[in-house]
Amino acid sequence: MLRSPLLAPLNQPEAWSRLAGAVNPVWSLVESRARVVRVVDEAPGVLSLWLKPNRRFGRFQPGQHALLELDINGARHGRCFSFSSAPRADGLVRITIKRKHNGPVSGAAHALQPGQVVRLGRAQGAFAPRTGHQPLLLLAAGSGMTPMMSLLEAMADAGSTRDVVLLQSSSTAGDLLFAQALDDLAARLPGLRRHAHVSGDSGRLDPEAIEALVPDWSTRETLLCGPDGFMAVVESMHARAGLTGQLTSESFGRRAAPVVPGADFHAVSLSGADFTVASGQSLLEGAEKAGLSPRFGCRRGICRSCQCRKLSGTVLNQLTGQVSGPGEELIQLCISTPQSALELAP
Numbered sequence: 001m002l003r004s005p006l007l008a009p010l011n012q013p014e015a016w017s018r019l020a021g022a023v024n025p026v027w028s029l030v031e032s033r034a035r036v037v038r039v040v041d042e043a044p045g046v047l048s049l050w051l052k053p054n055r056r057f058g059r060f061q062p063g064q065h066a067l068l069e070l071d072i073n074g075a076r077h078g079r080c081f082s083f084s085s086a087p088r089a090d091g092l093v094r095i096t097i098k099r100k101h102n103g104p105v106s107g108a109a110h111a112l113q114p115g116q117v118v119r120l121g122r123a124q125g126a127f128a129p130r131t132g133h134q135p136l137l138l139l140a141a142g143s144g145m146t147p148m149m150s151l152l153e154a155m156a157d158a159g160s161t162r163d164v165v166l167l168q169s170s171s172t173a174g175d176l177l178f179a180q181a182l183d184d185l186a187a188r189l190p191g192l193r194r195h196a197h198v199s200g201d202s203g204r205l206d207p208e209a210i211e212a213l214v215p216d217w218s219t220r221e222t223l224l225c226g227p228d229g230f231m232a233v234v235e236s237m238h239a240r241a242g243l244t245g246q247l248t249s250e251s252f253g254r255r256a257a258p259v260v261p262g263a264d265f266h267a268v269s270l271s272g273a274d275f276t277v278a279s280g281q282s283l284l285e286g287a288e289k290a291g292l293s294p295r296f297g298c299r300r301g302i303c304r305s306c307q308c309r310k311l312s313g314t315v316l317n318q319l320t321g322q323v324s325g326p327g328e329e330l331i332q333l334c335i336s337t338p339q340s341a342l343e344l345a346p
């Protein structure tokens with residue numbers, strides 16, 4: 001009876017949520033929202049937002065990320081950002097955002113002021129050490145330092161004595177993130193050794209430089225986060241040494257899946273534009289390659305910003321491995337790869 005349409009809107013959480021939001025914008029029964037509590041400049045073009053999420057947000061694990069959604073020119077846009085703090089008793093969370101050239105979300109995030117309310121999705125991801133004992137190597141470049149900071153703070157809070165080497169790279173000394181906070185952490189983490197690499201002075205952080213700074217790198221479980229080029233160098237270094245199994249990577253970028261030689265190309269029609277996409281490549285990558293700008297958020301199947309209606313044709317869901325039927329259904333462009341010619345509506 002409680003579900004009866006006669007009781008609407010009294011039995012609709014969305015309606016109560018709208019009412020609660022009118023009283024206090026951070027209150028919501030259906031959405032995970034957060035209030036900006038503090039904005040801190042970290043480096044040129046990089047700031048941290050300290051946020052107080054509502055109850056819908058739940059908890060997060062060090063190293064995880066969440067979808068930050070902002071209203072920009074009347075449309076909702078979301079992008080993923082890692083937590084740069086450890087979970088805290090006061091419930092505050094910190095995200096640290098590098099402003100991207102022509103980046104709508106990072107640009108709007110840099111204009112946020114204390115008191116404003118944003119949508120902050122539930123925590124996602126599993127970027128964390130796999131073992132609790134093996135010596136660790138944390139390799140971070142640029143804003144790739146953010147999840148490392150969360151992990152290190154959590155280790156310090158837990159009183160860890162683990163042997164950890166942090167190798168942090170940035171273009172200039174002024175761009176090294178969290179320098180002061182890391183000095184403070186070092187006093188609480190007896191097993192931590194730090195190396196800073198300034199590529200503007202010493203050149204790119206290549207395998208030789210890593211070997212020189214961390215001679216025992218191959219004995220360490222390694223966590224890696226940074227720009228795609230840097231990550232590719234470290235990943236091939238581990239692959240050459242047969243050590244891929246002890247490397248965990250978090251990519252912040254738009255790593256397009258390489259087109260496998262001999263892959264089938266399929267004709268795709270999206271909102272009147274025609275292009276081809278190789279099987280193995282996501283429809284989002286294919287559309288962007290063709291010069292289109294479909295909506296996206298996480299680029300990993302979480303937020304559904306890229307959802308569109310498939311009118312005909314079959315796709316493979318790259319997350320679940322399931323092949324769709326040939327008919328009409330909703331699909332996510334970022335995790336769907338074509339198996340036949342496709343007709344898509346926006």
Ligand SMILES: Cc1cc2nc3c(=O)[nH]c(=O)nc-3n(C[C@H](O)[C@H](O)[C@H](O)COP(=O)(O)OP(=O)(O)OC[C@H]3O[C@@H](n4cnc5c(N)ncnc54)[C@H](O)[C@@H]3O)c2cc1C
Pocket residue numbers: 065079080081082083095096097098099100101102103104105106107143146147250251252253254288289298
């Ligand atoms: C799991 C995860 C965690 C992350 N954590 C952080 C974090 O802690 N801190 C942080 O600063 N960032 C983080 N990022 C990266 C952040 O989400 C991106 O930088 C985000 O895209 C910025 O959004 P934007 O709207 O400002 O720019 P976007 O619109 O996403 O564009 C980003 C840049 O790409 C360029 N670009 C646009 N279209 C294309 C195209 N087709 N091909 C190539 N380039 C293009 C744009 O010009 C711009 O310079 C994370 C990403 C992921 C996936």
Ligand code: FES
Pocket residue numbers: 295296297298299300301302303304305306307332333334335
């Ligand atoms: S961009 Fe988030 S699901 Fe596709």
